[in-house]
C-alpha cells in the first residue's frame with residue numbers, strides 16, 4: 387500500500403526517460419514503446435520540436451484562463467478545421483471532458499436528451515462519458531447513470547433503424563472501437579447512420595479521442611468513411627503527451643453554446659495550445675500522414691508474415707489489434723520481458739500503438755518479439 391488510491395493496475399516498471407519510440411526504466415532496461423502512453427505520444431518521446439515549443443512558451447506565458455482572449459486557441463482551431471466541413475472548436479483537458487462537451491452541445495442544440503451509443507464503446511470515466519459508454523464493467527458500483535443513453539449492437543444497421551425515433555437527439559460512436567477490441571465501423575453501418583442523420587434532426591457525434599490526430603493514417607478516422615459528423619471529440623494525440631482535449635463542430639452549432647454554457651479553467655491554456663499547434667503542424671502534413679499509412683501497411687504485412695492465420699489482425703494506421711483468441715494479460719508481461727511495451731484492447735486483443743514516428747526497423751524488432759511470444763513460445767505462455 388502507498389499514498390495513492392488503488393485504482394490502476396500498474397505494470398511494475400518505472401519509466402524514467404524516453405526518446406522517439408524507446409523508453410528506459412530505472413534499471414537502464416530499454417523498451418520499444420508500442421503503447422505511446424495509450425495513443426498519446428504521437429511524435430514519440432521528447433520530440434525536439436515539442437521540447438522547443440514547451441521551453442519557448444513556458445518562458446512567455448503558461449496560463450491565463452478563458453477570461454482573456456486567446457490567439458493561440460484561435461490559431462489551433464483554424465488548423466484543426468482547415469479543409470474540413472467543421473467550423474469551430476472548444477478546448478478542454480481530456481477525452482472524457484471532450485465527450486462531456488459533445489454530449490452537452492448535442493443535448494442543448496436539439497433539445498432532446500436521448501443519445502444512442504454502442505455496446506463495447508468507450509467514451510471516458512466522468513458521469514456523462516461513463517453513461518455513454520456501453521460497458522457494464524465501467525459503470526458498475528456508481529449508481530444511476532445519466533439518463534437516456536441506449537446502447538445498441540455496433541454495426542447493426544437494422545437495430546439502429548428500429549431504435550431511432552423522435553426522442554433521439556444524437557448518435558455517438560467511435561470509428562474504430564479502441565478499448566472495445568479494435569472493431570471498425572462498416573461502410574453499410576455508416577450509410578445507415580447517414581440516412582438517419584440526413585432525414586431527421588439527429589446529430590452525429592464521432593469520438594476521435596483515440597482515432598484522431600493521424601492515428602489511423604488520416605487527420606481524423608471519419609475521413610476514411612462516408613460519415614460527416616456534426617461534432618468530433620478529440621484528446622490523446624492532440625497534445626502529443628501534454629494534456630489537452632477539445633471538440634470540433636459545424637457552423638450550425640455556433641449559436642448553441644453562449645458565454646456561460648460550458649467551460650473549464652484550464653481548457654486550451656497557452657502552453658497546451660502551443661504544444662498542440664506544433665503537433666498539428668507535424669501530423670497534419672500530408673507527407674507525414676502518407677508515411678503513417680506506409681508504416682501501417684508495412685506493420686500489417688510483417689504481422690501477417692510472422693503470425694499464423696488464427697491471429698486476426700485488425701485496425702487502421704498505427705492503431706492495430708492482434709486478436710489472440712485467448713487472454714492476453716500474460717502476453718503483455720512476456721512482451722515486456724522481451725523489451726516491448728503493449729496494451730490490451732479488451733481481454734483477447736493486443737493493441738499496437740507505436741508513435742506515428744516509429745521506424746520500419748523498430749517495427750521489425752517489435753514483430754520479432756511478437757513472433758517469439760505468440761508463436762515460438764505459445765505453449766509456455768498460454
Ligand SMILES: Cc1ncc(COP(=O)(O)O)c(C=O)c1O
Pocket residue numbers: 424480481482483485508509510511560564565593594595596597621622
Ligand atoms: C475513444 C475514447 N474516448 C474517450 C476516452 C477517454 O479519454 P481520457 O482518458 O483522456 O478521459 C478514451 C480513452 O481511452 C477513448 O479511447
